[in-house]
Amino acid sequence: MPQFDPANFASQMFWFGVFFTLLYVVVVRPTLPKVGRVIEARETQVAGDLDRAEAAKATADTLRATHEAAMKAARDAAQAEVAKARDAAAKAADTQMKALAAKLDADAEAAATRLAAARTAARASLETTVADLTSEAVAKLAGITVTPADVSSALANR
């Protein structure tokens, strides 16, 4: 096997040394760190972008929370306003109703009083008329003079 012939070892190792040194010093050393820096820059950028996205999301969340709170507050206020208006309207209607009912009651009372007075008056005038007629009738028929007052008291005593 040519691999175990020491005669060519020196040449192989020499040229390997030359080419590997060239590879490391001239090719790898100047080029690879450039890529390494780019990779690091990219990682930094990606991490930064992610951080910014995180921050933006937090801001958006805060804004949404604020907005929702404002909406809720506005809705509550509106509802309170409506409830208040409704209560006020109901109260006003109630008061009016009560006032009307009181007035109607008062009117009915007055009418009833007037009616009773009229009835009493009518009855009194009827009794006077009856006494007058009776006294006239007695004077004409029996010739006895009886005053209407007598008739009235006689009627009252019966």
Place this chain on the structure above:
Amino acid sequence: MANPMEQFKIETIAPISAGGFDLSFTNSSLWMLIALITVAAFLFIGTARPQLVPGRMQAAVELLYDFIRDMLRENVGKEGLKYAPLIFAVFVFVLACNLLGMVPFVHSFTPTSHIAVTFALAMIVFVLVVAVGFARHGLHFFSLFLPEGTPLFVAPLVAAIEFLSFLSRPFTLAIRLFANMTAGHVLMKVFGGFVVSLGAVNVGLGIIPLGVNVALTALELLIAVVQAYVFALLASIYLNDAVNLH
């Protein structure tokens, strides 16, 4: 039928010799140079104008680099990341050599099928581990050879075993890669030979080893990638010993 070992023959292209050593530029050197140029083209194009949103080539470079960084992060921790360029260089060099050795029709050669190259690669890892270990922990690095909680009466034995296993790492690392590449290429060549010899008997018979070779080619491509990965993975596991002392 061609000798299946012929593909591993080192052929001198330009003879050079210095200090009594034969340092000729060979086909092995040529394919290492091609691997170097391929990787250089890939990296230079991929990192020409690095952008936050990467283009195709940059994405490919990043994919490979992230792969190595993740491996180091997982096996060594954050401390290991500073060795990423070196482990990356080892990984792409092995990967390029392995894969370029699979290119057909161009008389390709796989430098990583030679133990001299894989051993040199393994020594880079070994020296790195030893250097990092002593630089970080000083003489305390030797505690690596005595796992915590070892009973005192077996301590010498355990230390000896641990030390030997530590010393054998560059050899296992080198032999694993070399053996995998060699065995796969031999197998492909053997079945390639079968295609010719059986096809000469009957054209229909030659189809069978041809089908096997198609499957073997796919397997070899997989092995080329997996062995580069295994090499880098073991390098990062060994590096973990040096950085964290178990």
